[in-house]
Amino acid sequence: MQDIEKFIGGFSRFQQQYFNDNPDLYGSLRGGQRPRTLLIGCCDSRVDPVLLTGSDPGDMFVVRNIANLVPPCTPTASAGVSSAIEFAVCELEVERVIVLGHARCGGIRALMAPRPPQRETDFVGQWMRIAQPVAERVRRDLAHRSSDEQHHACELASILLSLDNLLTYPWLKRRVEEGKLKLHGWYFDLQSGALMAYSARQQQFLPLVCPLPAAH
Template sequence: MERIEHGSDLFDEMKQRFLSFKKHKYMQNLELYEKLAKGQAPKFMVIACADSRVCPSSILGFQPGEAFVVRNVANMVPPYENGPSETNAGLEFAVNSLKVENILVIGHSQCGGIRALMSMHDDVETSSLIGSWVSVGMNARVRTKAATKLLNFDQQCKHCEKESVNCSLANLLTYPWVEEKVRNGELAIHGAYYDFVDCAFEKWTLDYKESNLKDKGGRVAVKDRAFWF
């Protein structure tokens, strides 16, 4: 009974938050919400981690209708050849139906998914659902291990948190309809890193013309790097 009562308390608080939202935001912006009821036309697709500490709308102030958001463990984008997933289903809808102009992949500090990836043993198959999912970022793990041999495990994880974002940017270009729009200047791809320990945000944009992804071991080039703190 204690669990049920505790749950009831949580939903009572949630109810008050909803009623406050309705009074102070919905009713005071009724024209906006009536417009959104007829359809959406967001400029951004955001791919972020499911971690409860990194809500994109809270961090970046997205308002309803501004961003189509997909969240998963470790904010990963699987390559096209991996087949269907909820992440690339959302990607297809955002790019081909909503016609978003920007895709933003946000990594973050102290990511448990990246820590799981960095803890995996080489050449050992995992039966874990989390392990199977984060193995999408194996290229980021390999590159991190090669570049950070002298660093401790925590430092390696932080490096991989950013490296995995760039691997996801590269994976985005394996989708023909994404690559075509990027090549034609109709879609821009961005990476970002949110450090919630120091409340700092780093953003960069994929440089399609300078990236070399066709050769084995090719990497993305980036531009317009900015730090917000």
């Protein structure tokens, strides 16, 4: 019951902040949403994109799944994720898409150290096959590195895979080519507290927000 009481108390604070202290915000949102950002993040409970970015209601259209993956545009693509991307890009006409990965991702760890299915279903394993080519490349190219280093490399590479897969959606690619949509790859290092962003020019992840000195 402690969790439930915490959630109810949290909603009361939310209600006070957005319906009493700032009634105009939801007044404007009742007519519809116009977020300018689509964020594709992980389901991990430690990585809440709204909390991490300090966003208000209406700022961000969020899609969360295991390991923040984007399936390629194929007839068998996951309708849940693909339909959310389609809605955000084609109907809401967002101006940017951020793929937000993070350190110590359980989905990537399961991909890098697979086990036989433990249940009658294997939905997690089926989903993580999207990133199988990345895992195989990391194992091949970094065979001499530790498992932690391989996991870290796979976390970063899976973000780039998702960015590439976004461009397989023709309507999304057109908006990118027309200059109406920007794609971003971000990585939250929950060990240090840093936020990294992929630089296509330098072909590496660089700090957007450096860790606090105390985090070292």
